[in-house]
Amino acid sequence: MLQYIxxxxxxxxxxxxxxxxxxxxxxxxxxGGPYDQQMxxxxxxxGAEGGGSALGTESMAIPPSQLEALQRYYQVNEPIWKRxxxxxxxxxxxxxxxxxxxxxxxxxxxxYKVVARxxxxxxxxxxxxxxxxxxxxxxxxxxxSQKPNSVWLYQREVAGIFTFDFGDSxxxxxxxxxxxxxxxxxxxxxxxxxxxxxxVVCFYLGTQKALRHGTKFDVVSSSIIFIxxxxxxxxxxxxxxxxxxxxxxxDLFPTGGFQxxxxxxxxxxxxxxxxxxxxxxxxxAYTLGGFASITLLMKNSLMETLGQDFIRTAYAKxxxxxxxxxxxxxxxxxxxxxxxxxxxxxxxxAGGYLVETAFNIDGIGRLSFEAIGTxxxxxxxxxxxxxxxxxLVGSIISDFxxxxxxxxxxxx
Amino acid sequence: MxxxxxxxxxxxxxxxxxxxxxxxxxxxMIILLTAYIISFFLPLLVNNKALLISYEGEWYSPAxxxxxxxxxxxxxIAPSSFDPAEQYGETGNKGEANYRELQAKWEEQGSENYIxxxxxxxxxNEDVGVAxxxxxxxPFADDSNGSMRLFGTDDNGRxxxxxxxxxxxxxxSFAILISILEYLIGIPIGAMMGxxxxxxxxxxxxxxxxxxxxxxxxxxxxxxxxxxxxFALLVLLLVLFSWMGIAAQMRAQFYRERLRDYVAAAISIGxxxxxxxxxxxxxxxxxxxxxxxxxxxxxGISALVSLDYLGFGLPPPTPSWGQMINVGLSNxxxxxxxxxxxxxxFITLTLVVFIGEGIREAFDPKVFSRxx
Numbered sequence: 001m002l003q004y005i006x007x008x009x010x011x012x013x014x015x016x017x018x019x020x021x022x023x024x025x026x027x028x029x030x031x032g033g034p035y036d037q038q039m040x041x042x043x044x045x046x047g048a049e050g051g052g053s054a055l056g057t058e059s060m061a062i063p064p065s066q067l068e069a070l071q072r073y074y075q076v077n078e079p080i081w082k083r084x085x086x087x088x089x090x091x092x093x094x095x096x097x098x099x100x101x102x103x104x105x106x107x108x109x110x111x112y113k114v115v116a117r118x119x120x121x122x123x124x125x126x127x128x129x130x131x132x133x134x135x136x137x138x139x140x141x142x143x144x145s146q147k148p149n150s151v152w153l154y155q156r157e158v159a160g161i162f163t164f165d166f167g168d169s170x171x172x173x174x175x176x177x178x179x180x181x182x183x184x185x186x187x188x189x190x191x192x193x194x195x196x197x198x199x200v201v202c203f204y205l206g207t208q209k210a211l212r213h214g215t216k217f218d219v220v221s222s223s224i225i226f227i228x229x230x231x232x233x234x235x236x237x238x239x240x241x242x243x244x245x246x247x248x249x250x251d252l253f254p255t256g257g258f259q260x261x262x263x264x265x266x267x268x269x270x271x272x273x274x275x276x277x278x279x280x281x282x283x284x285a286y287t288l289g290g291f292a293s294i295t296l297l298m299k300n301s302l303m304e305t306l307g308q309d310f311i312r313t314a315y316a317k318x319x320x321x322x323x324x325x326x327x328x329x330x331x332x333x334x335x336x337x338x339x340x341x342x343x344x345x346x347x348x349x350a351g352g353y354l355v356e357t358a359f360n361i362d363g364i365g366r367l368s369f370e371a372i373g374t375x376x377x378x379x380x381x382x383x384x385x386x387x388x389x390x391x392l393v394g395s396i397i398s399d400f401x402x403x404x405x406x407x408x409x410x411x412x
Numbered sequence: 413m414x415x416x417x418x419x420x421x422x423x424x425x426x427x428x429x430x431x432x433x434x435x436x437x438x439x440x441m442i443i444l445l446t447a448y449i450i451s452f453f454l455p456l457l458v459n460n461k462a463l464l465i466s467y468e469g470e471w472y473s474p475a476x477x478x479x480x481x482x483x484x485x486x487x488x489i490a491p492s493s494f495d496p497a498e499q500y501g502e503t504g505n506k507g508e509a510n511y512r513e514l515q516a517k518w519e520e521q522g523s524e525n526y527i528x529x530x531x532x533x534x535x536x537n538e539d540v541g542v543a544x545x546x547x548x549x550x551p552f553a554d555d556s557n558g559s560m561r562l563f564g565t566d567d568n569g570r571x572x573x574x575x576x577x578x579x580x581x582x583x584x585s586f587a588i589l590i591s592i593l594e595y596l597i598g599i600p601i602g603a604m605m606g607x608x609x610x611x612x613x614x615x616x617x618x619x620x621x622x623x624x625x626x627x628x629x630x631x632x633x634x635x636x637x638x639x640x641x642x643f644a645l646l647v648l649l650l651v652l653f654s655w656m657g658i659a660a661q662m663r664a665q666f667y668r669e670r671l672r673d674y675v676a677a678a679i680s681i682g683x684x685x686x687x688x689x690x691x692x693x694x695x696x697x698x699x700x701x702x703x704x705x706x707x708x709x710x711x712g713i714s715a716l717v718s719l720d721y722l723g724f725g726l727p728p729p730t731p732s733w734g735q736m737i738n739v740g741l742s743n744x745x746x747x748x749x750x751x752x753x754x755x756x757x758f759i760t761l762t763l764v765v766f767i768g769e770g771i772r773e774a775f776d777p778k779v780f781s782r783x784x
Contacts, residue, residue, distance in 0.1 A: 006649070014618065015618070015621045015622050015625055016625075017624040018618075018619075018622035019622045022622070022626060022631075023626065023627075026634055026635060027634060028633055030634060030635075030637065031638055032638060055562035056657065060500075155562045222769070223765075223766070223769070226765045226768075226769065227758075227762050227765055229710075229765075230707075230710040230714070230716055230761040230762070230764065231714075231757070231758055232714045232717060234431075234718070234721075235717065235721070235737055235754055235757065236754075238737055238740070238741050238750055239750055239751060239754045241741070241744065242740065242741070242744045242747050242750045243747065243749070244750075245744065247687050249558050255744065258466055273544075294670065351723075354718055354721070354722070357722065358721075358741060368630070369633070369722065372630075372633050372634055372637055373637065380630075380634065383627075383630065384626075384627055384630060384631075387630065388625050388626065388627065390629075391624070391625045392625055
């Protein structure tokens with residue numbers, strides 16, 4: 001068992017690398033990213049300084065040192081695999097990048113001053129602390145610059161998604177991890193709620209449908225859940241918002257958002273009610289699509305079990321029907337339901353940005369969707385990484401649960 | 413398989429009869445097919461161009477030319493449907509003729525020229541720029557020209573009914589195309605993986621695992637945000653990210669079937685691999701994917717609506733349900749802007765699901781016996 005889990009985890013690593021590389025490649029390929037935006041900003045800035053002439057603003061050249069700094073910051077001249085490894089955090093990336101004239105002292109932050117000098121023996125540049133000009137500093141590195149008699153001084157740092165460093169958001173000017181952890185609770189609450197509701201409803205409905213197979217209840221409920229499955233949840237949510245959200249119709253629910261503006265002034269009970277009031281419509285939108293597959297899974301599984309010989313034996317022993325169904329059949333029927341848990345976790349996140357956009361909820365889905373529009377690449381990356389991780393972890397959990405609840409499954 | 417008691421029927425005939433016997437699925441299919449076929453004639457039914465014009469003894473049919481232009485393949489050689497107003501006596505007006513106005517004018521003058529308009533004389537993309545069009549006309553109300561707008565108009569004064577109807581055509585064609593292409597890619601890949609196994613199978617499995625782990629809608633949005641989306645590109649992207657389901661299904665089927673005796677027999681008498689795969693195994697593996705087809709359609713329609721809603725779908729001003737819902741959700745006091753496209757989508761998807769249920773029941777009946 002332990003061996004199986006370890007192997008399963010190891011197999012997930014190449015998948016993770018492959019999937020993240022595809023995402024990285026596509027996002028890097030997209031024009032108009034932070035690098036292009038900064039270049040444009042610089043061009044415009046130059047135009048304004050240059051006397052405000054409308055002519056020639058586009059052709060106004062960016063000072064070479066600034067251009068170089070920008071190129072170095074975004075590593076546009078590095079090959080894609082190297083950037084990918086840096087982004088993963090497997091390859092050190094340059095930080096604290098300073099342009100310095102050779103032999104001149106350079107302030108590198110915190111009042112700390114260094115100087116770069118050519119090593120007479122090897123012909124290589126080395127960095128020395130001002131107060132100790134004899135031994136070169138080991139943690140500083142030197143790159144050539146296009147500017148005559150100048151070099152770039154930098155330090156190296158291993159920081160990437162493996163060290164949980166997703167970089168800074170270009171738009172919000174703060175670390176992506178901070179941004180996401182601010183909004184994750186909102187998305188998580190909806191996700192968890194939908195998860196619980198889905199399983200409770202599906203378990204009950206699936207059982208009832210199996211026990212009443214072929215009846216009107218079964219046929220009608222099948223149609224309803226199939227239709228619910230096919231209609232996108234966010235779209236139904238949108239209609240409910242218009243009809244029940246006070247737009248045009250009954251003003252029963254808020255028109256989106258997450259909580260009332262005076263939420264902090266409410267008492268504890270009122271706070272819970274307030275949340276619940278805001279939760280109803282989005283939760284409907286979230287859960288709707290998930291009902292069909294799990295309900296049918298439950299139903300078919302229970303029906304199959306009910307047709308087996310040991311059930312006949314149980315009845316033949318004279319056991320009561322309740323006992324046969326709930327104790328003998330259920331324990332065997334619930335296996336596929338448990339195994340589906342891993343897959344369901346991902347669904348709530350994947351469709352999240354649609355529901356969150358429709359309902360104006362400030363969750364990570366909406367954050368990342370907006371990040372695409374503003375080319376906030378680091379945020380988009382983070383969301384993609386989270387999605388991929390959840391997908392993979394979900395399938396591992398499924399396999400693990402399956403092995404746990406089904407004694408017949410032995411992995412070798 | 414045991415023959416039915418009466419006459420000799422092939423298994424497909426029996427399935428078809430069973431499907432026909434399931435009223436709901438059968439009628440859903442008739443309704444949906446009819447609607448889809450009619451939707452190809454939309455330029456003749458819902459259009460602001462005249463179906464027929466008699467002007468000074470000459471006959472014209474701009475809507476007819478529009479219809480030719482809307483057909484695939486023919487469109488390349490179809491004549492333009494643009495007629496300047498001066499062609500019909502509006503001297504000096506080089507803009508497109510407004511046939512509704514012309515009709516009213518000629519009727520008023522009692523002239524011998526006359527115009528026959530399509531059944532519903534509004535186009536999906538004509539906005540407030542055309543005289544008489546207003547934003548936010550309510551359903552069943554008249555616009556300022558006194559023409560009845562059955563489902564009202566949107567924020568740009570475009571007719572909601574016309575957009576909904578053309579949106580149906582776009583959605584269905586899109587979904588059908590995607591599903592067919594998905595099958596065309598997924599079936600051979602899955603079949604080869606299952607039949608040949610070995611290294612190819614292993615490699616493809618790893619690849620599919622990676623491909624399935626990707627947040628595909630998110631990636632499509634990213635790609636569409638920097639490449640100009642066209643109908644063909646969107647189809648390509650969606651197919652690219654959604655053939656794995658079919659392939660996995662086919663792989664499992666082929667994997668199982670190739671160990672059967674009839675395959676061994678075929679191999680031993682020297683049947684070429686190609687015909688073993690195509691003639692012997694393939695027909696035995698089609699049931700699950702045939703029953704899946706309607707649900708592939710559902711997936712295609714939903715994906716397009718979602719992308720259009722987010723603004724990363726078909727380029728404007730293509731009439732699409734997703735774009736209509738988007739407009740509706742930013743104008744939530746105008747209920748018809750959301751309710752109309754949603755209902756159209758809801759009804760379409762419901763019909764598809766009913767068809768799917770019927771097909772599944774006919775092809776793959778699950779018989780459960782309950783012992784007690």
